[in-house]
Amino acid sequence: MNFFLTIILDGLIQASWLFIVALGLTLVFGVLKILNIAHGSFYALGAYIAATAVTMVAARGLPPSVGFVAMLLSVALIASAVGLLLERGLLKMFYGRDEVVLLLVTYAVFLILEDVTKLIWGVNPIYATQPYELFGNLEFAGLYYVGYDLVLIPISAAVGFAIWFGLNRTVIGKIVLAVIHNEEMSVSMGVRVNRVYAIAFAFGVLLAALAGALTAPKISMQPGLSSDVIILSFAIVVIGGLGSVEGAAVGAILVGLARAASVHLMPQAELFMIYLIMAAVLLFRPEGLFKRETARRI
Amino acid sequence: MDRSWRTNCAVIFAATTSFALAAPASAQDTFKLGIVTFLSGPAADSFGVPARNGAQFTIDQLNKGSVPSPYEKVGFGGMKIEPVIIDENGGATKQVQELRNLYQRDNVDVVLGYISSGDCLAVAPIAEELKKMLVLMDCGTPRIFEEARYNYVFRTAAHATMDNVGLVRYMKAKNVKMDTVSAINQDYAWGQDSRADFVAAAQQLYPNVKVQIDLLPKFGAGQYGTEISALVGAGSDVVYSSLWGGDLQAFVLQSVPRGLSKRSQLVFSAADHVLPPLGDKMPDGTILGARGAYGLMSQKSPLNDWLFKGYEAVNGVYPVQAAYRITQSILGLKAAVEKAMSKNGGKKPSTDEMVEAMTGLEWPSPGGLIQMKLADGHQAIQPIAISRTKYNPELKRVDLVDIQYFAAECVNPPPGVKSIDWIKGGMQGAKCD
Secondary structure (H helix, E strand, O other): OHHHHHHHHHHHHHHHHHHHHHHHHHHHHHHHOOOOOOHHHHHHHHHHHHHHHHHHHHHOOOOHHHHHHHHHHHHHHHHHHHHHHHHHHOHHHHOOOOHHHHHHHHHHHHHHHHHHHHHHHOOOOEOOOHHHHOOOEEEEOOEEEEHHHHHHHHHHHHHHHHHHHHHHHOHHHHHHHHHHHOHHHHHHOOOOHHHHHHHHHHHHHHHHHHHHHHHHHHOOEOOOHHHHHHHHHHHHHHHHOOOOHHHHHHHHHHHHHHHHHHHHHOHHHHHHHHHHHHHHHHHHOOOOOOOOOOOOOO | OHHHHHHHHHHHHHHHHHHHHHOOOOOOOEEEEEEEEOOOOOOHHHHHHHHHHHHHHHHHHHHHOOOOOOOOOOOEOOEEEEEEEEEOOOOHHHHHHHHHHHHHOOOOOEEEEOOOHHHHHHHHHHHHHHOOOEEEOOOOOOHHHHOOOOOOEEEOOOOHHHHHHHHHHHHHHOOOOOOEEEEEOOOOHHHHHHHHHHHHHHHHHOOOOEEEEEEOOOOOOOOOHHHHHHHHHHOOOEEEEOOOHHHHHHHHHHHOOOOHHHHOEEEEOEOHHHHHHHHHHOOOOOEEEEOOOOHHHOOOOHHHHHHHHHHHHHHOOOOOHHHHHHHHHHHHHHHHHHHHHHHOOOOOOOHHHHHHHHOOOEEEEOOEEEEEEEOOOOEEEOOEEEEEEEEEOOOOEEEEEEEEEEOHHHHOOOOOOOHHHHHHOOOOOOOOO
8 A cells, every 4th residue: 555655646746846847838839839849948947047046045044945935936037037038029920920930939949048058057067955855854655755845746736726727717817718719709809819928928938947946956957957858748748638737737647657656666667658658648539638629610 | 403402402301301200209299189078968067077177187287297207207208288178968979970070170199088888889989990099088888898899999997897896895895784785777878787787796795685676767867756765665775876976966865865875775886976066965874986996085195196186276176086087097198108109219109009009008097006908908997995975074075984995806807708797607816805
């Protein structure tokens, strides 16, 4: 029993931060129809900004809790600004063009951001471990877990719920959904679609950066951080269905649990497991588990 | 008259030219040395940059003639060394192209470097094809010379077999209990070969040992929560790892709060380089190697004092394994070049002359005597030290205590035997003090 509880908990810890990243990716695709290759770079950007904030706070002798709050606030502010700047200054010039063009534009942004992080933070690994000790340790299923890892699960659930609630239970959310369903009709109804695009993209960037910030205290930040994340988050949104919040949640949990189970039961299959799930889902549900129904246009 | 004057001029010019070509190397001559090390990417901080700093320090000291005996001669046989340093980051395909560029575009005399096993396996055949001398300064995998024969390629450091045999010999000597062992290593040449050597050596000296958890996460995984759960859950006597750099640091940072070091004896094969950044986060009592008798485990000698103190003065941190390895590589190349020059009348040696001189060469280094004894004189063996960690609150650094040294022939296979076969055959012929 303990063994299976361990697998579930390990899987949920893994799924928690993956879900936040994938949520940003799926939101941007749902609204703007952009497969954002640069999404992993925003995750890396968030991690680096968080590390800087934590280090600055620690250097002033302030407690780790201050560092934790500082890293979340600084990432929220900077990532939102970067998102808005990119959407308004670059992406909007390419709306209406072929999707492949936007794919290439975001790939260019990915390459630029890779070099920007090297330029600002250098090439050596950096650390920001102080917040990792913030929540102590907890014994569960016969093993000690770091409290910080466990706290990521409710944080992730809260973020997911907030996004779901915002989209489904608020006026702004309804407007965003309207744009997702039918952009032309939304424009004719007086919706400022450009503003919706800007907000949605900024939110997507913010979510990726937030995931980076939350994982920063337990990893080493180094070049190449973004590549792995983009592969994993794409796998999740493909499994869950592009543009679906529920799909991102289920996809993240599936990937997290599959990875945890394979490490515990069949370590040699760990790298292959994610792609196995992806292939299995696409075989039976080519558009993912939670692909939105779309009205046929006449 | 006119024709004879021209003829005389031509004769004088030809004689002068041939004399110049045959003249001993002078201070005007330079030796162009291509150096390849990680300047970016995951391996830069742990290995690449210390290696570059070590190379710059050593070359600078050699060019000034400030290195202790027997290396007091300026540069290489009086020739100033001109380094061309490039980044090893970017993968094996890129490195193959960069190696060609170094030889064919930059016209370097020798290329020296490489840290990644994958890169070493990729570039060695290219140097052989081009008939250019290549000195590999690191790389862990024994496969380079055990799966191929090279004339122009050398490795001036022992391979990973030494690290793992040394670790197991140390554990046996210190009566470390190992009825069960679990392992976590990166899923590429270095990790796979290290794991195979350690498990094979453990099965020789601990015949009843059982391997419990055997994990091979991908290189650069960074997050090991699930793996740590599996390792803690198994509760093996020993947890072995050849993780390095950012991966090892992340593993230590994530596993210590979860009690892994309390439940199992941690054993790391190449961990000295993470001690400065980790500080008190590294648990006391961890058994570790440094891929040689390097850094805090180095033995006192004029050469070691020169490197340790000099490097620390320049870089503000003591030298770890990569700085030692590149220094011993450069000193070995210097010894080979000067040996070749002593045979050819003091001229700048050709590639073939350097290759001949380097084959089977022995030279003293800050980390002990290096002997090119394996792979027909192309693969080095060297002594190794293993120790335990102990945090020193006064100096605010991790000290290494309970150090034990093993002679090169105690922990390296004899010539003509594959490492894994030697280990599985009971390490026959090992000469341990």
